[in-house]
Amino acid sequence: MSSQTINVREDLRAERRQLADAFRQRMKDAGTFVVRLLSSPGAGKTTLLQKTAEILTRSYSVGILVGDVETERDAERLAPYAPSVQITTGGACHLELPLIERALPKLGNATPDFLFIEDIGNLICPASHELGEHLRVIVLSTTEGDDKPGKYPKAFRTSQIVVLSKTDLLPHVPFSLDKAQEDARLVQPGLEFFSLSALRDEGVDAWCEFLKQRRASAVE
């Protein structure tokens, strides 16, 4: 690889970082707290967002942008709970900021109190793309195995929160909450953890309280 190639890449990266920082600041100024969810396919992001929106909309405005390779399924599932816009990438493995900027006006209220971004189900590629969120959350389900943090380190290294989802299945799967946390902390010691079952409505209240507090300290 020539040094010219490297410089172009670094310039591009720096430019993207600046755009993300500008977006983050703009949303903060508008009082919008941006929470982004990463996970494998089927880890439970959409179910968690349904329950989260159900609780938060009692006192806050909420908007959801949801990414998928194909189909409008997730936005249809989320629409009863909060304004939701589907972003389909038609093959691409991650969301990028220009897609977010383009989808945002379609929410109606483009600066809700909480803006959730559900990224494409993929533990690898999205971690390398900055969307200007205030909080990056990984959802790791108990059915995926407690060895995943070390195997997909970048997603865990760049996040602040891990939601250990589907805890209702713990009696039936070989998964240790302690081991998963240990493994994730080896990658990133500052990670915070929530264990919950969105399907059974266990732990979602505490998760929503946490989000309210984080929003208050970040954008109010």
Added chain:
Amino acid sequence: MSSQTINVREDLRAERRQLADAFRQRMKDAGTFVVRLLSSPGAGKTTLLQKTAEILTRSYSVGILVGDVETERDAERLAPYAPSVQITTGGACHLELPLIERALPKLGNATPDFLFIEDIGNLICPASHELGEHLRVIVLSTTEGDDKPGKYPKAFRTSQIVVLSKTDLLPHVPFSLDKAQEDARLVQPGLEFFSLSALRDEGVDAWCEFLKQRRASAVE
């Protein structure tokens, strides 16, 4: 994008296809049946391969190449069952044929009766990369939701077999085997399905019988 860029891409694609075809033919000539497994992280590829190797090695030679972004964990899990070599990509989201070619001699026997390739846990990017396998298999676990085929169509469109894994969890999760099959057949009508629980040793014998038959008609 200029037409020159497009041509370079098409040339590259054609070249990669040729290399994959040559690899496939070379393995066939050596009597090696190459089976590649794709899935989300934690769908159960490694557990399925443990059980599959345990059964097949009673009458066949088996080799396993296993891809991950980081760590040697899967090769360590597989080593007691069959010669296994870990390929770590250090960040890349899929395996490529040159990595396979480089890892193969490390198996000891580079032309076993069955060569299994466990791709990176990712339902998107690996589907666009040809590794010269004879059979492409998607492992979809019952915990991921029966709506996944339509959302990740390329992986299902380019595979021949879907293994519906973790059937022991069916009583505890909102998943319909019928719906998943219907959804996958909308993407690719020719797909064949196996339902099994590798953890509980249910359905693995039938899966192995199927692999033996496929091998016999493909490379013997």
